[in-house]
Amino acid sequence: xxxxxxxxxxDLVKIVLEKIHRTVKHPWVLMEICGGQTHSIMQNGIDQxxxxxxxxxxxxxxxxxxxxxxxxxxxxxxxxxxxVIMTSFGDMLRVPGSNRxxxxxxxxxxxxxxxxxxxxxxxxxxxxPDKEVVFFAVGFExxxxxxxxSVVQAQALGLKNFSVLVSQVTVxxxxxxxxxxxxxxxxxxxxAGHVCAVMGYHEYLPIAEKYRIxxxxxxxxxxxxxxxxxxxxxxxxxxxxxxxxxxxxxxSKEGNIPAQALIKKVYEDCDRNWRGIxxxxxxxxRLRPEYAEFDAEKRFSVENIKTKESxxxxxxxxxxxxxxxxxCPAFGTLCTPENPLGxxxxxxxxxxxxxxxxxxxxxx
Amino acid sequence: MxxxxxxxxxEITQTPIAKMGKxxxxxxxxxxxxxxxxxxxxxxxxxxxxxxxxxxxxxREAEETLEALRELGxxxxxxxxxxxxxx
Amino acid sequence: xxxxxxxxxxxxxxxPVPLRHYDKIVMGHGSGGRMTQELxxxxxxxxLSNPALSASNDFADLQIxxxxxxxxxxxxxxxxPLIFPGGDIGRLAVCGTVNDVAMSGAVPVGxxxxxxxxxxxxxxxxxxxxxxxxxxxxxxxxAIVAGDTKVVERGKAxxxxxxxxxxxVYDNDFQIGGAEAKPGDVVxxxxxxxxxxxxxxxxxxxxxFEMQIQSDVAPLNLMIQQVLSAAPHTHVLxxxxxxxxxxxxxxxxxxxxxxITVEExxxxxxxxxxxxxEMLGFDLLYVANEGKLIVIVPEDEAQxxxxxxxxxxxGKNACIIGRVNETPARRVLLKTQIxxxxxLDVMAGEMLPRIC
Numbered sequence: 001x002x003x004x005x006x007x008x009x010x011d012l013v014k015i016v017l018e019k020i021h022r023t024v025k026h027p028w029v030l031m032e033i034c035g036g037q038t039h040s041i042m043q044n045g046i047d048q049x050x051x052x053x054x055x056x057x058x059x060x061x062x063x064x065x066x067x068x069x070x071x072x073x074x075x076x077x078x079x080x081x082x083x084v085i086m087t088s089f090g091d092m093l094r095v096p097g098s099n100r101x102x103x104x105x106x107x108x109x110x111x112x113x114x115x116x117x118x119x120x121x122x123x124x125x126x127x128x129p130d131k132e133v134v135f136f137a138v139g140f141e142x143x144x145x146x147x148x149x150s151v152v153q154a155q156a157l158g159l160k161n162f163s164v165l166v167s168q169v170t171v172x173x174x175x176x177x178x179x180x181x182x183x184x185x186x187x188x189x190x191x192a193g194h195v196c197a198v199m200g201y202h203e204y205l206p207i208a209e210k211y212r213i214x215x216x217x218x219x220x221x222x223x224x225x226x227x228x229x230x231x232x233x234x235x236x237x238x239x240x241x242x243x244x245x246x247x248x249x250x251x252s253k254e255g256n257i258p259a260q261a262l263i264k265k266v267y268e269d270c271d272r273n274w275r276g277i278x279x280x281x282x283x284x285x286r287l288r289p290e291y292a293e294f295d296a297e298k299r300f301s302v303e304n305i306k307t308k309e310s311x312x313x314x315x316x317x318x319x320x321x322x323x324x325x326x327x328c329p330a331f332g333t334l335c336t337p338e339n340p341l342g343x344x345x346x347x348x349x350x351x352x353x354x355x356x357x358x359x360x361x362x363x364x
Numbered sequence: 365m366x367x368x369x370x371x372x373x374x375e376i377t378q379t380p381i382a383k384m385g386k387x388x389x390x391x392x393x394x395x396x397x398x399x400x401x402x403x404x405x406x407x408x409x410x411x412x413x414x415x416x417x418x419x420x421x422x423x424r425e426a427e428e429t430l431e432a433l434r435e436l437g438x439x440x441x442x443x444x445x446x447x448x449x450x451x
Numbered sequence: 452x453x454x455x456x457x458x459x460x461x462x463x464x465x466x467p468v469p470l471r472h473y474d475k476i477v478m479g480h481g482s483g484g485r486m487t488q489e490l491x492x493x494x495x496x497x498x499l500s501n502p503a504l505s506a507s508n509d510f511a512d513l514q515i516x517x518x519x520x521x522x523x524x525x526x527x528x529x530x531x532p533l534i535f536p537g538g539d540i541g542r543l544a545v546c547g548t549v550n551d552v553a554m555s556g557a558v559p560v561g562x563x564x565x566x567x568x569x570x571x572x573x574x575x576x577x578x579x580x581x582x583x584x585x586x587x588x589x590x591x592x593x594a595i596v597a598g599d600t601k602v603v604e605r606g607k608a609x610x611x612x613x614x615x616x617x618x619x620v621y622d623n624d625f626q627i628g629g630a631e632a633k634p635g636d637v638v639x640x641x642x643x644x645x646x647x648x649x650x651x652x653x654x655x656x657x658x659x660f661e662m663q664i665q666s667d668v669a670p671l672n673l674m675i676q677q678v679l680s681a682a683p684h685t686h687v688l689x690x691x692x693x694x695x696x697x698x699x700x701x702x703x704x705x706x707x708x709x710x711i712t713v714e715e716x717x718x719x720x721x722x723x724x725x726x727x728x729e730m731l732g733f734d735l736l737y738v739a740n741e742g743k744l745i746v747i748v749p750e751d752e753a754q755x756x757x758x759x760x761x762x763x764x765x766g767k768n769a770c771i772i773g774r775v776n777e778t779p780a781r782r783v784l785l786k787t788q789i790x791x792x793x794x795l796d797v798m799a800g801e802m803l804p805r806i807c
Contacts, residue, residue: 001390001726003370003409003426010716012430013789015437022440035807036366043734045791061366062807089414090803091732116658116731116804117415119397139414142366143806146416149382149397156381194366197411197418198400220366222789223433249425250411256419259400358793367732367806389730391723394660414806 003249007221008044016226017049020233027053028236029185030229031178031321033171034140034192035062035350036220042354044222054233057185057321058351060174060277061192063138064091065319065343065350067167068273069309072097074302075136075165076105081300085111085128087121088136094346098308118150118164125154125162134296137164142194144168144285145259148266151287151294163296166286169272171195172203173283178320179211186321188232190218190225193247198263200255204243212241219247266291275309275343276316313342318351325355332356368413370421373398373406387412476572481602490600494578498585503561503596511596513561515620522557524548525616533576533610535654537646537665540613541580543741545587545595546670547692548617550744553672554688556627556679557619562588563597564615569608580611591670593617625679629706631686636775637753638711641674641744641760642667642768644696645724648738658731658804662723669742674763678746682756687747694798695737699745700783701797712784713773713795732805736785737798747775 032038038058041047047056060066076097079086086102093102093114106112111131115121118135125133137147147164154162171192178184191204196217204215214235218228228246235242245251263285272284287295312330317323325331325344335341337353344350371387373396378384382399387410397416404410410417479486496504503511515521528544545562552559564584568577588595646667653662671690679685687707691699696718704711720735728735742765748756753771760766785795 001369001722001729002372003421003423004729006426006430008788009430010789012433012437015433015440018440019436022443034366039807042793043787044789045787045793046789048791048793049789064805064807089806091805091807093803114657114804116394116660119395119415120657120659139806140366142368142413142418145400145418146397146414149399149416153381192366194368194411194413194418197368227429227433249422249429250419252419256400258402259418262400357796369726369729390726391664391721392660392662392726392730394730 004221007219007223009223013222013226016223016230020054020226020230021051023230023237024051024053024233025237027055028187028233029055029057030188030190030232031057031059031186032190032218032225033059033061033175034195035065036194037061037190037192037218037225038351038354040220040222040225042358045358046222046225050229054229058318059178059321060274060319061140061171062344062350063140063143063167063169064095064346065315066169066274066277067092067095067138067343068275069098069307070273070305071165071167073305073307074297076100076102077302077305078134078165078296078300079105079110079112080108084132084134085113085124086134086136087113087115087124089138090114091346092136092138094340095343096340096346098306118147119153122150122153122157122159122162125159126157129161131161133162135162135164136167138167140168140192140195141170141199142192142197144263144267145198148262151266151291152262154294155291163294163299164287165296168267168285169274170283170285172207173280174274175207177277177280179207179213181320183322186213188213188236189215190228190232191215193217193219193224193251196247196251196255198256198259200253201243201245201251202253208241208243214241215243217243217245217247217251219250276313276319278316310341315342315344315352318344325352328352366413368411368418370409370411371396373404373408373410376406387417474574476568476570476574476577476602478570478602478604480568481600487600494574495581495598498581499595499598501594501596503594504598511561511563513596513618520557520621522552522555522619522621523616524551525614526551527612527614529609529612530651531609532654533580535651535666537650538668538741539580539583540611541584542587542668544613544615545584545591546668546741548615549591549593549670549672550690552617552619553675554627554690555619555621556623556625556688557621558676559591559593559617559619559672561594561596562615562617564595564613565598566600567608567612568600568602569610570602570605572610577611587670591672625683625685627685627688629687629689629703632703632707632709632711632747632775633686633749634709634775634777635750636686636747637750637771638700638713638773638775639746639748639753639757639760639769639771640696640718641671641746641766643719643721643724644691644740644743645720645728645735645738647741648695649724649727653727660727660730662727664721664723664727667740667742669765671742671744671765674760674765675744677759677763678756681759682748682752684752685746685748685756687745689745691740691743691745693739695735695739696745697734697736697783697795698797700795703745703747704783705781708780710776710779710782710784711773712776712786712792714786716788717770717772719768719770732807733802736795737802
């Protein structure tokens with residue numbers, strides 16, 4: 001694929017790796033925010049090729065992993081209602097709620113459909129006028145425009161049977177939470193390239209300033225990730241803490257203005273509960289009151305949800321880079337992708353699933 | 365959070381609701397919402413996530429990035445030669 | 452007498468005549484009575500007639516030379532949609548079982564086919580599927596010698612389920628199987644990966660993408676015969692169906708208790724299939740194939756086996772993708788396109804399109 005394959009070129013990868021090896025003189029702990037970056041690093045084996053001085057820890061940039069247990073349970077409750085078609089991105093189907101997941105709801109007769117785009121969910125609503133169609137709108141800033149567009153479209157089409165269950169989270173507050181924690185080990189950040197494609201990277205300037213930490217906007221292909229790591233390490237070795245852009249072909253400082261306008265029009269800031277981490281103030285978005293008719297939490301009564309998280313799951317610590325998955329006592333034994341205890345083992349870009357899939361060399 | 369892939373716009377349709385189009389991803393075509401890329405034309409490359417174009421992809425920047433890395437390779441190669449001749 | 456002369460004689464009909472009154476399967480077709488007879492005569496026999504079936508017994512009489520070893524296999528087929536670019540459930544069923552039997556090194560001699568029909572299934576569609584089965588069987592040089600049909604109520608079967616069994620005879624002393632791989636062996640694949648899984652997904656339409664890709668479903672027994680003639684000491688033959696190349700290689704590594712290391716950049720793939728995998732976040736190595744062959748041979752027979760595949764129409768893109776090593780045993784490793792080595796595990800559950 002054009003503009004993908006070129007950024008996997010083995011010769012160029014070797015060049016950047018050599019430069020990284022030459023540049024690094026001290027040990028550094030870097031965090032990549034985005035689950036897609038974690039996946040790319042593990043799938044390509046980038047972590048193995050880096051000098052041992054560089055430790056990569058994986059951040060909470062996996063919307064599937066951080067969607068609050070309460071919202072997952074609400075989705076399960078709504079999906080189990082008769083006359084409801086729950087539509088969702090594929091990777092949400094296996095996320096464990098307090099005692100089941102969307103797959104088991106489907107097995108019990110609930111209607112659950114996987115869609116690639118929220119706009120396809122609107123088409124499902126048009127095709128099924130006698131059913132209530134709900135879209136599980138999870139995501140970071142990257143997915144917000146697509147999720148919002150489904151509401152805009154439904155409104156313009158006058159659909160009365162479409163609503164969204166919103167679980168939008170935003171990156172900057174999470175970075176504050178991680179960097180502000182006394183246990184923080186992160187010294188440099190690889191910011192999420194596609195989040196920045198939408199939002200730009202001006203929001204990171206005060207963060208870099210406040211915590212004196214370099215932040216480099218990074219893409220997803222091996223070359224992009226290595227370039228991001230190189231630029232971060234160069235700054236660290238030079239004692240700098242600036243915001244730089246290593247993904248210039250897609251990201252600009254101000255971001256995508258029409259997309260941001262769309263977000264402001266439909267969403268407003270709110271507090272969000274991050275599964276495994278806890279409540280981070282003003283770290284998410286919800287529908288503005290004028291779009292209340294499309295809010296699934298208002299349309300369906302799902303108030304008395306009692307959540308129960310697994311006692312042994314340490315997903316929260318993994319998501320903040322404090323522990324690595326193999327350090328979890330349940331890793332690979334009680335907790336596997338087939339029987340996940342927490343969301344990080346479910347989604348293929350959750351850190352635990354990535355380690356399980358790509359890094360267990362010794363067979364039990 | 366960000367599985368987005370680059371593709372080339374092959375069709376554009378302005379509906380009353382939004383700017384829509386068809387994007388070709390190396391042989392696979394899908395309908396994509398182009399509302400956030402008003403300047404994009406047929407033939408433009410866009411980066412698409414969940415059926416929505418997040419931004420246009422600057423082909424010039426892409427080429428410059430690759431070129432810069434190739435040049436880095438040349439510089440590194442020279443440095444290595446210098447080192448081995450001095451060593 | 453006059454009534455008899457004027458009565459419609461369906462026994463002598465040569466081309467398939469549409470069922471009287473019925474363009475859809477109804478429960479009566481499964482009753483075992485006259486309607487079932489009509490169903491068989493009109494939807495099945497016109498395509499599948501051979502001495503065994505024409506004898507109309509409940510069994511097939513097959514001649515098997517004494518003292519020979521026999522290979523048997525069975526499979527159930529459920530696919531949605533029933534017809535997809537490049538094939539249909541019928542071709543899938545015939546090729547699937549022919550291939551399974553042929554992977555042993557035996558020559559497939561006969562298949563059975565059981566059909567579970569859903570009330571409401573279009574009889575035109577059924578005839579299309581049966582015709583396709585006949586054509587696939589003919590291509591493979593095997594006969595479908597026994598069959599059965601049942602009908603279930605609407606909603607109890609996804610249109611049509613087919614179960615096939617196959618019998619094959621060993622003409623030789625080949626010792627071929629998943630436990631036979633040895634360190635030093637060369638691992639090859641007969642062509643591009645992922646075509647079937649992606650073609651079926653595109654045909655289902657739920658993810659709303661368009662592409663020109665066809666399933667690779669094909670009978671491989673004749674190509675296998677060519678490979679075994681050229682490389683008689685072949686150790687393993689297996690088709691990477693459900694779970695894809697990665698899962699199948701893991702099965703072999705487990706059975707043979709060895710290590711297989713694959714070069715990611717050596718795995719052939721059509722550009723459109725690669726693109727579809729990128730868009731959906733699928734790993735190509737887990738996508739199903741229905742017309743491809745993994746061949747594991749000792750190094751000294753590798754080139755011969757490779758050329759035997761490349762000279763066959765179903766093996767034009769055959770290539771070497773890896774090696775068998777001693778350690779780490781029971782694991783498959785992948786040397787990634789950027790030069791690192793990591794584990795290639797079995798598929799965990801269903802592959803789901805992701806956003807992250």
